[in-house]
Amino acid sequence: MAYINGKEVLPEYLLKEVQKYFKGGIIYIPEPGNSRREWGSRTNTRKELKIRNSEIKDKKINGASINELMEEYHLSYDSIKKIVYA
Structure with a gap:
């Protein structure tokens, strides 16, 4: 702006x-x-986060631990939990 x-x-x-x-x-x-526009409508951020979160859920289903996902995606424990269990 x-x-x-x-x-x-x-x-x-x-x-x-x-x-x-x-x-x-x-x-x-x-x-x-x-x-007013929805959040993320001007950029690809919303789409990119949806893809990332889907990858995180898939990796958790395939046996990755929350700690491994935290390290790989540089997110907090609570953030990974919210993604995985949403």
Whole structure:
């Protein structure tokens, strides 16, 4: 997310109104509620985690210990448990 100066995008009257409530600093203005995207929809992260978690479950079914999976995937004991037993 890029920083944008309010003077560049807001009409002067609106900028003055915002300055009544917030002077200086950085403010986040979220997108309208109906335009929000689901987590991971902009990247392949969600898909990659699903594949990784499936691999972890398969390895556990085939005899890998939680400690081995922790070492291989660099995850905590609790994280592996949540994946395996979900």
